[in-house]
Amino acid sequence: MRIVLVGPPGAGKGTQAAFLAKNLSIPHISTGDLFRANISQGTALGKQAKSYMDAGNLVPDEVTIGMAKDRLDEPDTEGGFLLDGFPRNVHQAEALDAFLVERGIALDGVLDLEVPEDEVVKRIAGRRTCRKDTAHTFHITYKKPAVEGVCDECGGELYQRDDDSEATVRNRLAVYHRETEPIIDYYRQQDLVATISALGPVADVTQRAMDALKSNKSA
Numbered sequence: 001m002r003i004v005l006v007g008p009p010g011a012g013k014g015t016q017a018a019f020l021a022k023n024l025s026i027p028h029i030s031t032g033d034l035f036r037a038n039i040s041q042g043t044a045l046g047k048q049a050k051s052y053m054d055a056g057n058l059v060p061d062e063v064t065i066g067m068a069k070d071r072l073d074e075p076d077t078e079g080g081f082l083l084d085g086f087p088r089n090v091h092q093a094e095a096l097d098a099f100l101v102e103r104g105i106a107l108d109g110v111l112d113l114e115v116p117e118d119e120v121v122k123r124i125a126g127r128r129t130c131r132k133d134t135a136h137t138f139h140i141t142y143k144k145p146a147v148e149g150v151c152d153e154c155g156g157e158l159y160q161r162d163d164d165s166e167a168t169v170r171n172r173l174a175v176y177h178r179e180t181e182p183i184i185d186y187y188r189q190q191d192l193v194a195t196i197s198a199l200g201p202v203a204d205v206t207q208r209a210m211d212a213l214k215s216n217k218s219a
């Protein structure tokens with residue numbers, strides 16, 4: 001299957017992408033992985049991306065699109081793929097469509113993970129990170145430490161990162177609504193979108209996603 005995964009920050013896209021890709025035996029391709037791979041390998045596109053990032057600027061669409069095309073041309077995508085974080089806007093979606101048409105293939109579905117905005121804020125703004133080891137993370141509601149403000153693993157101080165603040169989260173949501181959400185309507189016009197609730201246990205969300213994909217493919 002060839003799938004695009006869409007959803008606001010805090011919807012659990014990364015978690016669901018990993019489970020779905022494993023269940024469907026297809027590669028999970030995330031924008032973050034594309035950037036890291038190209039930059040670490042010193043590709044021409046990676047060098048371009050790094051120059052923009054080092055200057056504190058957004059990486060242009062054409063650079064991101066180029067990375068995605070290169071990755072989708074690799075042999076492991078012949079049986080399908082799951083795109084997470086790409087396309088990020090309608091221009092990128094149009095470029096992806098043109099690329100797929102050139103190769104005589106098409107998307108099988110677009111999964112839209114739906115989460116109420118207040119829940120997104122609760123999920124992200126409630127995160128707490130250990131100052132000693134950032135791999136240790138907790139949540140004031142969903143994963144409380146035994147002692148408030150203290151890491152269970154190493155005793156380090158737990159704090160809220162700047163990018164987890166409520167103001168930052170709401171700004172990220174505004175960017176999502178403005179730039180990424182329009183691709184849902186774009187793909188809905190192609191009858192590709194399956195919207196599912198991303199609330200509840202991870203396994204339940206994954207099952208809803210699998211059921212939606214099967215239903216969408218058989219429709």
